[in-house]
Amino acid sequence: MPEREITFGQALNEAHLAEMERDTNIILFGENVSSQWREATKGLKERFGRERVRDAPITETAFIGAGVGAAIVGMRPIVELMLADFGLVAMDQILNQMAKSTYMSGGKVSVPMTLRVLTGAGTSSGATHSESLHGLFAHMPGLKVVVPSSPYDAKGLLISSIRDPNPKIFMEHRLLYPVKGMVPSEAYEVPLGDANVVREGSDVTVVANSLMVREAVKAAEEVEGDVSVEVLDPRTLVPLDEDAILRSVGKTGRLVVVDEDYLRYGFSGEVVALVSEKAHGKLVAPPIRVATPNIPLPYNQRLERELLPNKEKIVAAVRKVASR
């Protein structure tokens, strides 16, 4: 397949385009999805018409719920949520109806809907415009949670998500949108539940997701020569590629987990729990979590930086765990 360099946002756009061409049951709606300023969806209304591509009023409960309903009766909705924090307005539709309908119906119905969610801090936007929240969605039974970190994964994972017959929360960090990478022009799938070894190493395993994969790679490069760091990106939190994590930790014996989501009751704790339950004897040092403390994200940039994980904090954690 011919590859060329495009942005994360363009990769998402291509995934929509390819899948909507393939399957006329795919419909798309959300706030301003027909806008030329929204990179993931621009041009789709012109291509597929306003029947299939619809701007929705600012009513998250209504349009997310409409996605759930349309999915149950055979459509393949892609619904966009402008920011993860705004999804909290629609918790019933997401965490009850979307997540549980398959099980509650004894498998009589399914919800093949993809809820695309923009996430992420680092833009000085304050406490209700900055959250990641993937841990919240991953906590609820019934939702697959997809967290791409590169243009290649963004396209392949979105295509897989659209084709998967279950409800998916597909989370796109805002700061990844301008990131460029090599992406095939054809449609392709990156399977859900298949981790990516972004960088091989032998001393320390760093498990990270979304934007933090990039910070982890920068940290690994900085300590190169002193510490050999393996960076593992699970790519989906549900399903979680446990084997890949256990394999890597089995090799290195040391674990750092990096997450922009809140520290407590989240992804970082889940990975540490997995390793302590299933690979306890392999660890030669206590694992370290580098995640956002459970504090609402402040507006001031200095305060925001204080709380968010970054390359420097990962480097410190890697050096510490490597010294044990």
Add this chain to the structure above:
Amino acid sequence: MSLEEGKLADLYRVMVRIRTFENAVRKLTREGKIPARFGLYTGQEAVAVGVSAHLKTGDQIGSTHRALGHLIAKGCDLHRLMAELMGKEAGFNHGKAGPYHTFDPNTGALGANGVVGGSVPMTAGYALADQIKKNRMVAVSYFGEGGSNQGGVQETLNLAACWQLPVVFVCENSSPEVQRMLGHEIDYPQLSIDNVSLRAKNYGMPGSTHVGWDVEEVYRTAGRAVRRARSGKGPTLLEYKVHQLEGNLEGRLESNEKERQWDPIELMGKKIPRTLSDKIRADEAANVQRAIDFGLSSEEPAPEQAYTDVFREVS
């Protein structure tokens, strides 16, 4: 009936204060002195000013993500507001809030809100407390035509009518002709009706629609609704049509010369003597400059500030 000149000048002064402050904010944002871009109130000043002219310090407002006009009209200190927008320690909220989450309970600004429709249910709570305390205070709940559709807003209209709460709902409809969201001309309308106030009847409260660029009309109509709430007769839904003159949240919509005809400050300026309006503009420019100087010379919060206020200390 026209207002007397002194009253007009008072209203004009606050409108000019908001406009001057926001013009400064726009410039400071471009220069990187304010770290984030956010929604401004330019073109809507007559609404906040006409409403707030009837409010007392103890009356509370719930606002939106275009809060600066509401906050300034309610009487928030410009120095601390500017410091907050710059993320400084001397800001109302130690630089943790920024434009979307500013709280200033002492002046009854409770507060800006980053979630569309998010403040509206809480505002009913401010009014509930007033009702129980029998203090003859009222609450004002600001939201836009976009926010008017949110489930929480619709539920609150119902609750406020059922409980006859002393609250005035103020919907600022900024899509009076073409329906837009963040400057984007949407392909399906957000509203299937022309006037949001039509919904008032369904919830059992009075509702009416007015032009939001004429401060005298806002003043008169808001006065009736605030008096009604204060005297225990229950909620009202007021809708004001407004034109946002300086583009959308992200500055992508070119400001439209045609829309200048709805500039509430230009319209108002014609009604008071030139010498007075000149003086007011000069006063407010100096006022805002002092706020800028205060903000720029204020300290950044210490890193430790990031960790405080998650919980209040148990006393």
